[in-house]
Amino acid sequence: MPPPDTSTTRALLRLVRWARPALPRVVAGGSATLVASLIALSVPQVLRGVVNGPLLTDGSRVAVVQAALLVLLLGVLEAVLVWARRALIATPGTGVERTMRTDLFRHLLDLPVASHDRWSGGQLLQRSMGDLHTVRRWMVFGLVQLVVSSTTVLVGGVLMIVTSPLLGVVYLLGAVPVIWLGFRFRQHYKVVARRARDQAGDLATSVEESVHGIRVLKAFGRGDDALEDFVRQADELRGTELDKARAQSRMSFALAWIPETTLAVALGLGVWLAATDRASVGALVAFFATAAVMTRPVESLGMLLAMTLDARAGTDRFLEVMDAVPALADPERPVALPLAPSAGTRVELRDVRFAHRPGSREVLRGVDLVLEPGETLALVGLTGSGKTTLLQLVPRLYDVTGGAVLVDGVDVRDVTRHDLRGAVAVAFEDPILFSASVRDNVLMGVPAEQVATLSEADREEVVRTALDVARAGFVHRLPRGVDTVIGEEGLSLSGGQRQRVALARAIAGRPRVLVLDDPLSALDVATEAEVTAGLRRVLATTTTLVVAHRTSTVALADRVAVLEDGRVTGVGRHADLLATHAHYRYVLTAECGDDDPPPPGDPRLPLAEEVRR
Numbered sequence: 001m002p003p004p005d006t007s008t009t010r011a012l013l014r015l016v017r018w019a020r021p022a023l024p025r026v027v028a029g030g031s032a033t034l035v036a037s038l039i040a041l042s043v044p045q046v047l048r049g050v051v052n053g054p055l056l057t058d059g060s061r062v063a064v065v066q067a068a069l070l071v072l073l074l075g076v077l078e079a080v081l082v083w084a085r086r087a088l089i090a091t092p093g094t095g096v097e098r099t100m101r102t103d104l105f106r107h108l109l110d111l112p113v114a115s116h117d118r119w120s121g122g123q124l125l126q127r128s129m130g131d132l133h134t135v136r137r138w139m140v141f142g143l144v145q146l147v148v149s150s151t152t153v154l155v156g157g158v159l160m161i162v163t164s165p166l167l168g169v170v171y172l173l174g175a176v177p178v179i180w181l182g183f184r185f186r187q188h189y190k191v192v193a194r195r196a197r198d199q200a201g202d203l204a205t206s207v208e209e210s211v212h213g214i215r216v217l218k219a220f221g222r223g224d225d226a227l228e229d230f231v232r233q234a235d236e237l238r239g240t241e242l243d244k245a246r247a248q249s250r251m252s253f254a255l256a257w258i259p260e261t262t263l264a265v266a267l268g269l270g271v272w273l274a275a276t277d278r279a280s281v282g283a284l285v286a287f288f289a290t291a292a293v294m295t296r297p298v299e300s301l302g303m304l305l306a307m308t309l310d311a312r313a314g315t316d317r318f319l320e321v322m323d324a325v326p327a328l329a330d331p332e333r334p335v336a337l338p339l340a341p342s343a344g345t346r347v348e349l350r351d352v353r354f355a356h357r358p359g360s361r362e363v364l365r366g367v368d369l370v371l372e373p374g375e376t377l378a379l380v381g382l383t384g385s386g387k388t389t390l391l392q393l394v395p396r397l398y399d400v401t402g403g404a405v406l407v408d409g410v411d412v413r414d415v416t417r418h419d420l421r422g423a424v425a426v427a428f429e430d431p432i433l434f435s436a437s438v439r440d441n442v443l444m445g446v447p448a449e450q451v452a453t454l455s456e457a458d459r460e461e462v463v464r465t466a467l468d469v470a471r472a473g474f475v476h477r478l479p480r481g482v483d484t485v486i487g488e489e490g491l492s493l494s495g496g497q498r499q500r501v502a503l504a505r506a507i508a509g510r511p512r513v514l515v516l517d518d519p520l521s522a523l524d525v526a527t528e529a530e531v532t533a534g535l536r537r538v539l540a541t542t543t544t545l546v547v548a549h550r551t552s553t554v555a556l557a558d559r560v561a562v563l564e565d566g567r568v569t570g571v572g573r574h575a576d577l578l579a580t581h582a583h584y585r586y587v588l589t590a591e592c593g594d595d596d597p598p599p600p601g602d603p604r605l606p607l608a609e610e611v612r613r
């Protein structure tokens, strides 16, 4: 077998952090297996004594019976140890797998939103399920068996040389081609093992995306294309799995025929040695019985090496995610947000700059904006002007790349994410709900520790008020009212219904700051006005930043800020801006007079020119 691959060893050693609690039992189980194997190797030595002693000399029955009883005892002991291994190892492995999975999930929740662009949903699913399952199987079976088989082969080899040096050397000559083939196998297999895992992740992503976008696929009649794509990916994965299987069977074949061939040569040589009195019959029996005991460990080495390389690929994929740095980590010395002033919370964006990647074009280029306590400020701008990006900086879904966002005078980077998110609630245009009851979805907007202190009646009151304000009374007509479980991502609700439940979630915790990304876009104007009026009434002291695309939304704000090419070019009341700000008028009304040329790069430019003509 090839010497251990240091990079594989290093990667797998990093697993000790998770495996530590299971180590005592794994080591005990491994030791039991090792002793069982050594017992198996000792039987040929007993046979040697019987053959060279009673069988070939005085034929003492007592000695033969004694030897048989000894072999029986060793056999029983070996069986007990094999059972002990299973009993010791089965449970701790599942605990390790669970801890790794939980840590991975916890880490995912801590990662910046941007890192989710790096791994698709299917890849993360595969990493947290299939990969960790492979790692666990290797840890409790592959690793133990690899250590035991390698030790058995080593001890067996030494015993063979001691029993008959010449035959031992002949037999062990087979190790030379085996090591060479093992090197080649490892080089090839580690590449295909990784490829197979990546392809399995891509395949899972296809399933996830197709299920997610099933309505689009059906509506556009693209089901066959999706199927074709899926079959192609499935074929690629199958090809890689076959490649793995072929490599493994070549290795297993070599591990079967090479030792058997050298054993056949050793047998011929051994018979000649015995016939010429250069070796005892007992030694010959012991030699070949040892070779028989070693057959299985030798043959299993190919499979165990493959398992190790599969586990290495799984470990690498797990550690890649775990090594991703949570860019939005909590500060070392967090500052507490001051208690909410009675008038409400002041939010300030001070010379805020933001680029999605280092060196890329800045989406925000020095934004200065102040939201006075309790004020509702609408953010208006052309599509792609950076409105959503700006909103996401307030609850720190992204960090500014320049300047600062301050909540009641405290930089949001100096506050723990837990505190900040307790103070700032968000509702997006595309609302994501979870496959839980309406009640649980709404209560998700209230910090967990606060929910724990509420009585059952208070919780109901919180949910009812939030749903009332969001004009989401339709939930009471669902089959089980607020207990109705809304399907995955809330797809069993209409777009407008989902938006209202998501809004109820955002306001349930009575946040100090509410950040709304056009959250009522799917509502008719009348319902939107009702919802906004309800919001104003209930959240009188809540400072609100809302992205608006419609005049109806904007009219309900105290002031409006116009975002233009990454900068705020105007702040004021809707009517004033409409009268004085050409770009604002253009964005909101698509009315473009001769004096108000559409801004360069505006996607509506061709249409505006057409209208003018």
Ligand SMILES: Nc1ncnc2c1ncn2[C@@H]1O[C@H](COP(=O)(O)OP(=O)(O)OP(=O)(O)O)[C@@H](O)[C@H]1O
Residues within 6 Å of the ligand: 117, 356, 363, 381, 382, 383, 384, 385, 386, 387, 388, 389, 390
């Ligand atoms: N994750 C991302 N990575 C790289 N660029 C991004 C990312 N998200 C948004 N952008 C870019 O940032 C710019 C601003 O996007 P943003 O979503 O903030 O615009 P918006 O004003 O909210 O648009 P809309 O009104 O259409 O929602 C766009 O050019 C967009 O392509």
